Amino acid sequence: MASRWNSRVSIILLFCFPEVLLSAVVTLHSLEIYTTHELLASTPTVYFRCSGENKTYLPDVTKKNTLYTFRGEESFQPLMKFESTKCKRCGFYEEDRITSDDVFDEWEFCPSDFKSDDGRYIRTKDKEFNATFLCPECVKKGTLESSDTALHEKGNGMHWSVKLIIAISVVASTVLLIIGLIVAYKYWLKRKRQHEQARFLKLFEDTDEIEDELGIGPLSDSI
Known part of the structure; x- marks a missing residue:
């Protein structure tokens, strides 16, 4: 029950805080070195190290061209730990008693490197050299990140859809407003013409009445 609860809490934390990896440990599954660099030593002293961290010596690795496999329970395990999604500068080295230590290889070691299902x-x-590392928690984290990325992309798509709908609505509203203004203006012109015509006719009627009263209109001649 407690294990299930911890798993749920871990998933929630990973979604809420994607930069947190919740201590994903890395173990060394196998290692084979193809060469040695120290000429004076009969047995090489090989170690693994990430920048800013302690050396992890591999006492079992004593011969080249020999494949060493590990169960993950050795005293030097786990080899390292990821505490965030950031990469680390790591590498395999061979101690040199006279000069600086020799480098088998240095690289940016990232949680995203673990892509296989196991x-x-x-x-x-x-x-x-040839080395195999194991980090099951890194795979779980990568799966969650992929899901989170998909949700983020889907959210972006919906966001653009909403923007498009709003833009279309604004354009449609503007067009309707312009059409409404044109119709209202034409109606106002029509009413204005009707008002002027009515006023003009009324003016003629008033003029005829005045002429009749003064006896200068057409009716006065007939009388």
Whole structure:
């Protein structure tokens, strides 16, 4: 019950805070080195390290061209831990007793590197080494991020749809307003002409009445 509750809490936190990875540990599943760099030492001292963190020595790795497999329960495991979605600068090195340590390879190690369903990531450098890492939690995080990205893209699509509908509504309202103003203006002109015609006719009627009263109109001649 507690495990199920913790899983639900983790999922909620991942959706609310996508930058948080909730301590995804990385274990070393296998390693094979193809060369050694230290000439004076009969047995190489190989270690893994991320920038700003402690060295993780691999005491079992003592020979080149030999595949070493691990169960994830060794004393040096877990190899490292991701506490966010940010990448780390990591690499495999060989200690050098005289000069600076030799580098098998350095690279940007990211949670997104773990793309397979079983959380497996293989790193290979020609003539140097072949390593396999495991991080099941990184795969879960990647799945959630993909879902979150899909939801975000869907939200963006809906956002643009709403914008388009609003724009069409504004244009339609503007067109209707212009048409309404034109109709109202034409109606006003028509009423104005009717009013002027009525006023003009009334003016003629008033003139005829005045002429009749003065006896200068057409009717006065007939009398």
